[in-house]
Amino acid sequence: MTDGIRGTGRRWALLAAVGALMAGGVAPAAAEGAGRREARLAGAHDATQAALDAIVAEGTPGALAAVRDGRERWSGDAGVADLATREPRRDRDRFRVGSLTKTFTATVLLRLDAQGVLSLDDTVERWLPGVVRGNGNDGRKVTVRHLLSHTSGIFNYNRDEGFLAKFTGESFLVHRYDGATPEELVRIGLSHPPLFEPGTGWAYSDTNYILAGMVVESATGDDYGSQVRRHILKPLKLRSTTVPGSASAVPRPHGRHYSRLYDEDPGAPVYDVTEFNPSVAGAAGQVISSTRDLNRFYGALLGGRLLPPGQTAEMLTTVPVEEEESRTGGAPTAAYGLGIRSDRLSCGVTVWGHGGQVPGSLSRAAATRDGRHVLTLNRNGDWGGQAGEDAVLEAEFCG
Numbered sequence: 223m224t225d226g227i228r229g230t231g232r233r234w235a236l237l238a239a240v241g242a243l244m245a246g247g248v249a250p251a252a253a254e255g256a257g258r259r260e261a262r263l264a265g266a267h268d269a270t271q272a273a274l275d276a277i278v279a280e281g282t283p284g285a286l287a288a289v290r291d292g293r294e295r296w297s298g299d300a301g302v303a304d305l306a307t308r309e310p311r312r313d314r315d316r317f318r319v320g321s322l323t324k325t326f327t328a329t330v331l332l333r334l335d336a337q338g339v340l341s342l343d344d345t346v347e348r349w350l351p352g353v354v355r356g357n358g359n360d361g362r363k364v365t366v367r368h369l370l371s372h373t374s375g376i377f378n379y380n381r382d383e384g385f386l387a388k389f390t391g392e393s394f395l396v397h398r399y400d401g402a403t404p405e406e407l408v409r410i411g412l413s414h415p416p417l418f419e420p421g422t423g424w425a426y427s428d429t430n431y432i433l434a435g436m437v438v439e440s441a442t443g444d445d446y447g448s449q450v451r452r453h454i455l456k457p458l459k460l461r462s463t464t465v466p467g468s469a470s471a472v473p474r475p476h477g478r479h480y481s482r483l484y485d486e487d488p489g490a491p492v493y494d495v496t497e498f499n500p501s502v503a504g505a506a507g508q509v510i511s512s513t514r515d516l517n518r519f520y521g522a523l524l525g526g527r528l529l530p531p532g533q534t535a536e537m538l539t540t541v542p543v544e545e546e547e548s549r550t551g552g553a554p555t556a557a558y559g560l561g562i563r564s565d566r567l568s569c570g571v572t573v574w575g576h577g578g579q580v581p582g583s584l585s586r587a588a589a590t591r592d593g594r595h596v597l598t599l600n601r602n603g604d605w606g607g608q609a610g611e612d613a614v615l616e617a618e619f620c621g
Contacts, residue, residue, distance in 0.1 A: 267296045269621035270597075270614060274300040277610040281488075282603045283480050284311040287614060288513035290521055291595045297513065303477025303602065305492075316462055316476045316512050317600045318500065319585045320578025323509040326450050327434050328370045328561025329523060332533040333453045335366075340441045342367040342536060342560075346433060349440040353408065354433070358415045366437060368420045369430040370560035371541060377414035378427035379407050389502060390484045394495070394581065401468050401499035407432045424541050424558065428506035431561075435505025446505050458522055462512040468501040472510055479582025480603045492603070495582040507580055516587050516598040523562075524574055524593030538574070538591075540564055569620035577611075579604055586611050588619070595619070 270287060277285045277300065284301035297313035334340050346354050346361035346369065354361030359376060368374040379385055388397050411429030418425070435446045442449055447465035455463050464473055472479070482490040500508040511519075522528050529537065540557035555566040565588070566572045573588035582604050589596040597618045599611060 267298060267618070269617035270296075271298045271300075273610065273614040273617040274298050274599075276613065277301075277601060280610060281606060282601045282610075284477060284602045285599070286311040286313065286315065286317075286513060286602075287597060287599045287618075288313050288517055289595075289597045289618060290517045305478065305480070309477070311477055311602070312475065313513055314462070314475055316464075316473055316510050317585065317602065318472065318479065318507075318580045318583040319509050319511050319516065319600075320503070320507045320580040320583060321428075322511070322516065322576045322578040322585055322587055323503070323505065323507045324431050324561045325520070325523070325576050325587075326454055326509055326561075327431055327438070327446075327505045328537065329528055330438055330449050330453045331366060331370065331434060332529050332537055332560065334438070334441060335536075336530050336533045340366065340437070342370070346437065349437045350433065353405075353436070354412065356412055359412050364420045366434070367536075367560070369434045369437070371424075372426050372430055372543075372558060373422075373424055373541060374420050374427070374430055375416035375418040375423060375425065376427055376429045376433070377411045377417060378425070379410040379429045379432070382410045382414070385410055392483060394481075394483050394498075395493065398495065398498035398581075399470055401501035402504075403501070404432050404436050404504050407502070407504060408436070424543055426543075426558075428503070431506035432504050438505070450509075454519065454528065457528070458515075458518055460511070460515040460519060463515045463519075464510045466500050466508055466510055468499050470497045470499050472496055477602050481581045482603075482605045483581075484604075486605075498581060500580070503580055507578060513598040513600065516585075517596040520575055520587050520589045520598075521593040521596045524589050524591060524596075526593075536560060537562055538564075565615070567616055567620050569616075571619045573615065573619055577608075584611070586615070588615050590619070 274285045274287055282301060283305055284303050286299045288297040299311040303309050303311040303315060335342050343365050346364045350361060354364060364374045387393060408429060438446050438449050447467055450465050478494050479496040480492050481495040482492055526534060537560045540559045543556050543558045557564045562574055563576060564572050564574050574591060575587035575589055578585040584601040584604055586599045599614050
């Protein structure tokens with residue numbers, strides 16, 4: 223439901239609308255200087271804006287991006303937030319971030335590791351006794367680190383045929399409010415044999431992060447959402463970020479979220495899927511946020527404001543991945559750490575972040591290692607390949 227079912231086929235061609243840079247008002251005394259600064263920043267991000275425009279020209283209803291580069295801020299948009307009203311996308315809008323949630327989950331566990339509440343090398347069995355068993359799965363061999371790095375070998379419940387039959391295609395419209403418990407999602411994953419022995423391979427699996435959320439709750443005696451708020455949202459004052467649990471609505475302000483229900487036919491109908499029960503994504507993909515909040519989060523994380531140096535080093539210790547297997551976006555030269563990935567762009571710059579997908583929303587976040595230069599991108603349609611998103615990153619960090 224987050225990244226495991228993303229298609230790479232042709233894009234629906236409905237719109238070719240071009241958005242403009244969002245500009246705020248300035249005090250009269252500062253207008254002239256601010257105007258010169260805005261013009262300079264706009265010119266510096268012309269290539270990024272053009273890449274957003276191209277995403278919309280190829281069929282996405284609307285695209286939105288925001289950048290933090292040191293003390294400078296920039297935001298750009300293209301297309302529309304609402305196909306009915308034609309309202310533009312705005313940088314304050316909230317959206318479902320999909321698997322960017324994984325970075326939040328990993329950060330909470332790394333903070334708990336730093337506090338001595340648990341260890342990355344604890345087995346899943348220690349915190350969830352008897353849960354990971356059957357069909358060759360064994361929680362006594364899987365560690366918290368294996369979960370966060372996708373090296374557990376546990377099958378991705380998002381690729382289970384029964385799950386796909388229920389939550390893709392027109393069946394999604396019938397079951398969109400059903401939801402699922404973490405235990406139910408884990409049982410789906412464990413109904414399949416493991417892909418490999420823990421620690422001997424890499425395979426992206428949302429089941430890992432459902433289990434990670436369950437470990438958070440077992441180790442703290444608290445619910446997952448409360449722990450995200452305690453460790454991340456409150457310290458960083460991320461007021462536009464929520465952990466909805468089973469709540470179906472997206473808090474305002476927000477644009478609409480559109481889906482072709484994973485039908486690759488370019489003529490497939492488009493549905494408004496803004497509301498659905500996100501518990502089917504859980505600790506792997508339920509978070510709602512904004513470009514501003516996500517830039518602040520990734521900037522603080524990579525800038526050392528959330529984790530001690532030791533835990534930051536653990537998070538950024540990576541294993542190589544294959545792009546077509548990761549389903550999280552990025553260039554072919556990619557690696558995965560603990561809830562975060564690195565991508566080496568064509569100009570040699572390495573960025574850190576994540577990609578995410580849930581029905582109606584595609585998101586990307588990328589930042590330099592020091593956290594000073596950060597970009598977050600969102601598309602309010604869940605179809606099409608990733609070349610357009612890659613072009614935005616290339617334009618911002620290489621252009």
